[in-house]
Amino acid sequence: MNRPPTDRPFQAFEIVFWHVLDLMSEGSVLPGDTLFETALSQELGLSRTPVREALARLVAEGLLENPAGTRGYRVPELSLEDMQQVFQAREILESSAAALAAERARKVEVEELEAIHKREVLFSERQDRKGYCQANVDFHFAVVRIGGNRYIERAFRPVFWRSTLYVNYLAEFHPASDEELKAESGHNSPAEHAALIRAIARRAPKAAAKAAADHLRSTRAFRILLDTERARHIFGRSKR
Numbered sequence: 001m002n003r004p005p006t007d008r009p010f011q012a013f014e015i016v017f018w019h020v021l022d023l024m025s026e027g028s029v030l031p032g033d034t035l036f037e038t039a040l041s042q043e044l045g046l047s048r049t050p051v052r053e054a055l056a057r058l059v060a061e062g063l064l065e066n067p068a069g070t071r072g073y074r075v076p077e078l079s080l081e082d083m084q085q086v087f088q089a090r091e092i093l094e095s096s097a098a099a100l101a102a103e104r105a106r107k108v109e110v111e112e113l114e115a116i117h118k119r120e121v122l123f124s125e126r127q128d129r130k131g132y133c134q135a136n137v138d139f140h141f142a143v144v145r146i147g148g149n150r151y152i153e154r155a156f157r158p159v160f161w162r163s164t165l166y167v168n169y170l171a172e173f174h175p176a177s178d179e180e181l182k183a184e185s186g187h188n189s190p191a192e193h194a195a196l197i198r199a200i201a202r203r204a205p206k207a208a209a210k211a212a213a214d215h216l217r218s219t220r221a222f223r224i225l226l227d228t229e230r231a232r233h234i235f236g237r238s239k240r
Contacts, residue, residue: 013051016046016051017058020035020040022130030169032077055073059073060158063161080226086166090156090160090163090216093159094144094156095212097147098205098209098211099206099208101147102199102204104147116142119138120190124190136189139193144156146200170226171224196212
């Protein structure tokens with residue numbers, strides 16, 4: 001679920017959904033921690049119905065777990081094996097969606113991707129992590145939607161959101177330099193997204209699929225940091 005456009009207010013369950021995602025992004029809750037419906041309801045000043053709806057959505061998207069016989073909703077524990085599998089799944093789904101997008105994208109849809117990319121670059125220049133992350137979410141969902149296969153889109157959602165747990169907890173936000181932002185290649189998301197847009201714009205399915213796959217491999221290889229104290233702490237929690 002993307003954040004709603006700024007020209008309309010959030011619905012109650014959307015407030016809860018994005019509040020929980022922000023808690024994860026900020027590191028206020030960690031893998032293995034438990035969230036409780038009552039506490040969130042009181043914290044946000046909402047009735048329990050939209051809170052329950054949002055938590056159910058978060059479970060369906062793979063961002064929380066609700067094990068039988070337990071109270072509350074748990075942030076999933078993370079592992080190297082799960083991370084490898086979820087990014088492999090994203091690579092399969094997104095490279096296929098990118099190829100389809102290159103075959104069928106209309107001019108207005110290419111322009112949509114270019115507009116999102118401009119926002120991404122702007123937020124990177126401003127060192128605005130929250131805005132940058134939202135533009136990144138919008139970009140990936142837009143490519144999959146433009147691909148036009150509803151089964152890929154349906155499968156993509158929980159895989160994408162699950163992968164964000166690794167990005168939120170293990171990736172550091174390093175705004176791209178001016179040189180990197182202007183480059184047509186390199187290990188940074190804006191350059192990789194620009195390469196994907198160019199492939200879609202020139203209707204090159206193979207190039208689009210490769211650009212999408214390369215981007216996801218680059219994310220896993222260069223932006224998710226495993227040899228850090230934070231990574232050791234998070235993976236250590238999952239072994240308790």
